[in-house]
Amino acid sequence: xxxxxxxxxxxxxxxxxxxxxxxxxxxxxxxxxxxxxxxxxxxxxxxxxxxxxxxxxxxxxxxxxxxxxxxxxxxxxxxxxxxxxxxxxxxxxxxxxxxxxxxxxxxxxxxxxxxxxxxxxxxxxxxxxxxxxxxxxxxxxxxxxxxxxxxxxxxxxxxxxxxxxxxxxxxxxxxxxxxxxxxxxxxxxxxxxxxxxxx
Ligand code: GRF
Numbered sequence: 001x002x003x004x005x006x007x008x009x010x011x012x013x014x015x016x017x018x019x020x021x022x023x024x025x026x027x028x029x030x031x032x033x034x035x036x037x038x039x040x041x042x043x044x045x046x047x048x049x050x051x052x053x054x055x056x057x058x059x060x061x062x063x064x065x066x067x068x069x070x071x072x073x074x075x076x077x078x079x080x081x082x083x084x085x086x087x088x089x090x091x092x093x094x095x096x097x098x099x100x101x102x103x104x105x106x107x108x109x110x111x112x113x114x115x116x117x118x119x120x121x122x123x124x125x126x127x128x129x130x131x132x133x134x135x136x137x138x139x140x141x142x143x144x145x146x147x148x149x150x151x152x153x154x155x156x157x158x159x160x161x162x163x164x165x166x167x168x169x170x171x172x173x174x175x176x177x178x179x180x181x182x183x184x185x186x187x188x189x190x191x192x193x194x195x196x197x198x199x
Contacts, residue, residue, distance in 0.1 A: 001078040001182050002028040006068075006085040011039015012167065013083040013104055013174050018046065020175035025182045028075035031068070033087050049075070055087060065093040072097075079181055082136065083174070091138040099188060101136040102181065104174050106166050108132060108148055113141035118159040118166065129153050129162055131170045133177040135188065144193045146186060149173040 003025055005014045011030070018027050030043035035052035044050045051071050058064035064087070072080060082103040094101065107117035109132040121129040130150040137143035149169035153162060180186050185196045 001025045002076055003079045003081060003178065003182075004028050004072050004075050004077040005030045005043075005081045005083050006072075007032050007037055007039045007083050008034050008086040009037050009039065009084050011037060011042060011084065013170055014039050014081075015042060016171040017081060017083065017175050017178055018043065018048070020179070022175075022179040022182045025079075025178075028077060029072075031071055033064075033068075033085070039084075061088070061090055062092070065090045069093055069096055079178070081174075081178060088140060089136070094136050094138045097136070099135065100181075102133055102146065102174075102177060103136045103141075103143070104170055105132050105134065105141050106163065106170065108150065109134060109141060109145060116159070118162040121153060122157055122159060122162060126153050129166060131166050131173060133173055135193070144188050144191055146177045146180070146193050147173055 001024055007014050007030060014030060021027055027048050029049040029051060030040060031051040032040045033053055033055045035054050040050045040052060053067055053071055055064045058067060080097045080101040108130045112120050128150050130148055132148045133146040135143045151165045151169055187194045187196050
């Protein structure tokens with residue numbers, strides 16, 4: 001199975017997935033909308049095909065997404081993985097990869113879609129926080145939930161300390177979700193994910 005990973009920056013989730021590439025899968029490419037993304041250099045140094053597509057070079061979201069789809073499709077992906085990919089995608093793009101595109105979001109969805117999730121969780125007085133892997137649909141940070149990881153929120157937490165605790169869980173959860181997809185154990189039914197073979 002060919003996996004294409006889309007990033008915008010550091011790429012620590014991408015690294016975790018590359019290092020835990022499941023049997024039967026290969027990381028076909030890492031693509032970034034930011035040419036200076038640190039994750040691109042990391043992937044290239046490991047012999048992974050990399051593509052930088054600078055969104056600023058395109059006149060519209062549609063034009064960028066068309067170029068992005070062409071680049072992604074060039075690697076004939078079975079799975080597209082958004083790993084800190086910080087661009088909103090058009091409905092056309094999300095439809096094209098429906099049921100085969102995953103995202104990780106640093107909150108316990110459906111709470112705290114969008115940005116600044118950790119600051120908002122602290123502000124709201126939440127006692128737990130976490131991360132969610134979900135299939136991507138047209139609506140931002142919605143879509144069938146594959147898995148969630150939970151961490152405590154401590155009284156002394158700042159957005160940064162909470163983010164670091166959640167990120168450790170992300171690095172466990174996302175590779176596991178990718179493995180389940182590759183193994184064919186995720187079934188979407190009525191907008192919800194069922195794990196095949198689990199009652
Ligand atoms: C992660 O916290 C992810 O949940 C969010 O953006 C961050 C990306 O970090 N969508 P990295 O680039 O994977 O290190």
